[in-house]
Amino acid sequence: MAQDLVDGLLIKARSHLPPPSEPLGKLSKRDRKGVAVIKLKNPPVNSLSLEVLTEFVISLEKLENDKTFRGVIVTSDCPGIFSAGLDLTEMCGKSQAHYAEFWRAVQELWLRLYLSNLVLIAAINGVSPAGGCLISLTCDYRVLADNPKYNIGLNETLLGVVAPSWFKDTLVNTVGHRTAERALQLGLLFPPAEALRVGMVDQVVPEDQVHSTALSVMAQWLAVPDHARQLTKSLMRKPTADRLVKQRDADIQYFLQFVSRDSIQKSLRMYLDKLRQKKG
Numbered sequence: 001m002a003q004d005l006v007d008g009l010l011i012k013a014r015s016h017l018p019p020p021s022e023p024l025g026k027l028s029k030r031d032r033k034g035v036a037v038i039k040l041k042n043p044p045v046n047s048l049s050l051e052v053l054t055e056f057v058i059s060l061e062k063l064e065n066d067k068t069f070r071g072v073i074v075t076s077d078c079p080g081i082f083s084a085g086l087d088l089t090e091m092c093g094k095s096q097a098h099y100a101e102f103w104r105a106v107q108e109l110w111l112r113l114y115l116s117n118l119v120l121i122a123a124i125n126g127v128s129p130a131g132g133c134l135i136s137l138t139c140d141y142r143v144l145a146d147n148p149k150y151n152i153g154l155n156e157t158l159l160g161v162v163a164p165s166w167f168k169d170t171l172v173n174t175v176g177h178r179t180a181e182r183a184l185q186l187g188l189l190f191p192p193a194e195a196l197r198v199g200m201v202d203q204v205v206p207e208d209q210v211h212s213t214a215l216s217v218m219a220q221w222l223a224v225p226d227h228a229r230q231l232t233k234s235l236m237r238k239p240t241a242d243r244l245v246k247q248r249d250a251d252i253q254y255f256l257q258f259v260s261r262d263s264i265q266k267s268l269r270m271y272l273d274k275l276r277q278k279k280g
């Protein structure tokens, strides 16, 4: 059975955790076949808070260091939402020190995912804007559920902010320069068929087949000897990652200057207010 291949690892935000005695990320070692599942669970929308980013990195590090694991399926535990992207409340009305810590955590997660030695397959079972899309773009393969609500893309410009160069590079490396340029400037969120057409995802399947498809794809990738696949991945990705590694502090300073501007704070607040007012 395909499910027998899978081990479970749940990332939760501390505020949603049961008793503090339980570990934040649960890493079970029952699996024998070396495939783990990281399920993002930060209700209601799987926003990537500082805490979730940190926990994600720790979980990945554990998996990287545990040689029984060769692949990870990244998916969501929140119905209909893969991830709403970076937690906007982390970028609004906070101190410079907080912004710096938050941005370093975003960088760290991107670097860990993008350069991971593990095979990463995104099983995208929900809408996936901005940072949510970025997570999936760092994976080696993307399977998207065929639901017209499950848009995916880097929509930063629609919030009045700019996708940083390494977000842009990740998209360019996936869909090519022209598609990325248009998608980034317009802040396009692609419905499944369009996402497949432009190469933002590799496969679109019925919603109830996302997980099993991700497992089948994983088996195909794991059939390749690790050392050869890992070196090839590094050849393809390291030059892009190195551009950030060489200027991480400058990138943080850039972010600080940008996000502290009154005009950017105003845009982010207005966007958050719009989201909140949607209900009422």
Ligand SMILES: CCCCCCCCCCC/C=C/C(=O)SCCNC(=O)CCNC(=O)[C@H](O)C(C)(C)COP(=O)(O)OP(=O)(O)OC[C@H]1O[C@@H](n2cnc3c(N)ncnc32)[C@H](O)[C@@H]1OP(=O)(O)O
Pocket (backbone or CB within 6 Å): 044, 045, 047, 081, 083, 084, 085, 086, 087, 088, 089, 127, 129, 130, 131, 132, 155, 156, 159, 161, 162, 163, 164, 165, 254, 255, 258, 259, 272, 275, 276, 277, 278, 279
């Ligand atoms: C020159 C170069 C310089 C570069 C310097 C860097 C510049 C900055 C770079 C910043 C990069 C940003 C990356 C990001 O990821 S920004 C986040 C983008 N995300 C979005 O646009 C998605 C927003 N959310 C939605 O569209 C919907 O919430 C969604 C479709 C995901 C779900 O809809 P649903 O109807 O189910 O849920 P609600 O909208 O009612 O939301 C429920 C509550 O969750 C809150 N929420 C939603 N998204 C976020 C978020 N990203 N962060 C924080 N909070 C979020 C929403 O407000 C609701 O809250 P309340 O319950 O309190 O009302």
